Amino acid sequence: EPEVTQTPSHQVTQMGQEVILRCVPISNHLYFYWYRQILGQKVEFLVSFYNNEISEKSEIFDDQFSVERPDGSNFTLKIRSTKLEDSAMYFCASSETGGAYEQYFGPGTRLTVT
Amino acid sequence: GESVGLHLPTLSVQEGDNSIINCAYSNSASDYFIWYKQESGKGPQFIIDIRSNMDKRQGQRVTVLLNKTVKHLSLQIAATQPGDSAVYFCAENSIYGQNFVFGPGTRLSVLP
Numbered sequence: 001e002p003e004v005t006q007t008p009s010h011q012v013t014q015m016g017q018e019v020i021l022r023c024v025p026i027s028n029h030l031y032f033y034w035y036r037q038i039l040g041q042k043v044e045f046l047v048s049f050y051n052n053e054i055s056e057k058s059e060i061f062d063d064q065f066s067v068e069r070p071d072g073s074n075f076t077l078k079i080r081s082t083k084l085e086d087s088a089m090y091f092c093a094s095s096e097t098g099g100a101y102e103q104y105f106g107p108g109t110r111l112t113v114t
Numbered sequence: 115g116e117s118v119g120l121h122l123p124t125l126s127v128q129e130g131d132n133s134i135i136n137c138a139y140s141n142s143a144s145d146y147f148i149w150y151k152q153e154s155g156k157g158p159q160f161i162i163d164i165r166s167n168m169d170k171r172q173g174q175r176v177t178v179l180l181n182k183t184v185k186h187l188s189l190q191i192a193a194t195q196p197g198d199s200a201v202y203f204c205a206e207n208s209i210y211g212q213n214f215v216f217g218p219g220t221r222l223s224v225l226p
Contacts, residue, residue, distance in 0.1 A: 031212075035158075042203070042217065042218050042219070043152075043158060043203070043205075043216040044216065045212070045213045045216075048212040048213075055212065056211065056212045056213050057213075091158070093157070101148065101163045105157030105158050105159065106157050108156075
């Protein structure tokens with residue numbers, strides 16, 4: 001069964017550093033998403049991406065965040081200057097036609113900011 | 115001070131019994147709801163969805179009930195199995211939107 005993959009599984013970084021979280025969506029999917037889950041808290045939507053542009057973003061997704069599809073397979077989330085409160089599990093998801101019912105989530109990247 | 119994470123409510127059921135997990139949603143304008151399952155160390159997994167023009171929808175061993183009057187959603191799992199042990203949470207949105215609002219989740223523990 002096809003799956004969404006994410007790398008690294010765990011990233012430790014110092015406050016103020018830039019991090020790039022990587023995702024490889026399912027190959028025929030066209031819609032891509034990032035979510036985050038702070039330890040013990042709710043999953044929160046960050047951004048959705050389609051046709052090489054952001055289609056929707058939440059209040060969390062401020063100027064410190066950016067997304068990119070640098071090639072035909074990767075989808076990245078960049079945090080320019082990490083803060084302690086960015087520590088969370090970040091999930092990538094993809095879907096073929098944009099329906100939430102068909103979103104497939106990756107296993108997540110745990111980001112720890114020290 | 116240090117923020118404290120949510121303490122997830124836990125539902126413990128005997129293997130083979132039925133489970134009912136509840137969720138109160140917040141936005142009366144929401145017209146699309148999803149239940150997700152999240153196993154330890156994994157991303158959320160779609161279980162079942164329901165639109166606001168329905169009050170019940172059934173899948174394989176799962177049923178979702180929607181009560182729009184009191185903004186309440188429930189997930190029923192029939193004949194609960196050990197593999198059902200996970201955190202379950204609901205999410206709400208407009209069917210045309212992608213910015214889902216997720217609930218805090220309930221931990222289901224299946225006892226042998």
